[in-house]
Amino acid sequence: MISMKKIITLSLMMLSSICVSAQDDLMKELENSQKPEITYIGQTFKGTRIINGQSVETKPKGALEFLFSHRFGRINSGAYTLWGLDDAFVRLGFEYGLTDRLGIGIGRSSTDKTYDSYVRYKVARQSTGARNFPLTITAVGTTNVKTSPNDNPLLVFEDRLSYVAQVMFARKFSSNFSAQLTPIFVHRNTVNQSIENNDDIAIGIGGRYKITRSLALSGEYYYRLNPHENTPYYNSIGFGLDIETGGHVFQLLFTNSLSMIERSVVAETDGDFGAGDIHFGFNISRTFQIVKPK
Numbered sequence: 001m002i003s004m005k006k007i008i009t010l011s012l013m014m015l016s017s018i019c020v021s022a023q024d025d026l027m028k029e030l031e032n033s034q035k036p037e038i039t040y041i042g043q044t045f046k047g048t049r050i051i052n053g054q055s056v057e058t059k060p061k062g063a064l065e066f067l068f069s070h071r072f073g074r075i076n077s078g079a080y081t082l083w084g085l086d087d088a089f090v091r092l093g094f095e096y097g098l099t100d101r102l103g104i105g106i107g108r109s110s111t112d113k114t115y116d117s118y119v120r121y122k123v124a125r126q127s128t129g130a131r132n133f134p135l136t137i138t139a140v141g142t143t144n145v146k147t148s149p150n151d152n153p154l155l156v157f158e159d160r161l162s163y164v165a166q167v168m169f170a171r172k173f174s175s176n177f178s179a180q181l182t183p184i185f186v187h188r189n190t191v192n193q194s195i196e197n198n199d200d201i202a203i204g205i206g207g208r209y210k211i212t213r214s215l216a217l218s219g220e221y222y223y224r225l226n227p228h229e230n231t232p233y234y235n236s237i238g239f240g241l242d243i244e245t246g247g248h249v250f251q252l253l254f255t256n257s258l259s260m261i262e263r264s265v266v267a268e269t270d271g272d273f274g275a276g277d278i279h280f281g282f283n284i285s286r287t288f289q290i291v292k293p294k
Contacts, residue, residue: 041126044172047249050206051220051238052265056138056170059097062291067093068284069260076276091260111259118142159190164262176210200267201225216242236269251283
């Protein structure tokens with residue numbers, strides 16, 4: 001027969017083993033809970049546009065954005081045109097999120113009857129915690145075709161094409177302030193070489209400052225690095241007020257750029273902001289969740 005002493009000894013040994021195992025499991029849980037998680041910083045900007053140019057934002061997977069952009073004529077055109085309100089220039093565009101970081105877009109502008117398509121990819125995301133990265137980086141590649149004028153026999157399809165490549169570096173410094181730097185390259189197949197370049201390079205600077213929960217001020221400026229010595233064009237500048245209303249983002253803005261695509265904004269802005277060649281306009285964006293995330 002097993003003595004009472006042996007039973008007590010075996011019981012104590014089993015209890016000790018259980019306690020040690022439980023302690024090990026508890027320590028592992030504590031260690032795992034103390035490991036910092038990666039926190040990604042989102043909503044650097046409220047929409048995919050700052051004013052005329054692109055922002056680092058991408059649409060979520062399965063989300064479709066409809067963007068309606070409108071520009072009136074120049075404010076300094078006087079009372080006869082109601083300070084530009086008689087004139088109207090628009091762009092209709094769509095962007096779809098293939099993934100949370102990859103999107104495709106198309107659009108059509110009344111200015112020069114231009115069609116544009118682009119691919120957007122978020123290369124890196126600003127984050128804190130286990131992975132501390134200071135910036136959000138997004139690349140965009142665009143192809144444009146200018147269909148106006150359509151009765152020039154000297155222009156073939158290739159002459160009407162242009163391409164844009166840009167990389168955007170942005171940081172959300174606080175819940176109220178974000179800034180972006182954008183090196184941008186524009187190539188146009190056919191230009192008037194006495195006043196224009198086939199290749200144009202510019203640096204864009206943009207920012208957003210949040211005033212209230214639904215209001216923010218925004219601005220951007222594109223500085224051309226290699227303007228033609230006889231260029232009649234100017235650097236693009238714009239300021240706006242962003243209004244967020246549920247699923248809509250409504251931007252009221254003032255800019256010297258009539259066009260709403262990067263090719264024309266960078267290389268074909270013919271208005272002098274300082275002389276009052278300013279267009280009032282707005283952007284309205286609405287996002288629809290076409291495919292529900294799993």
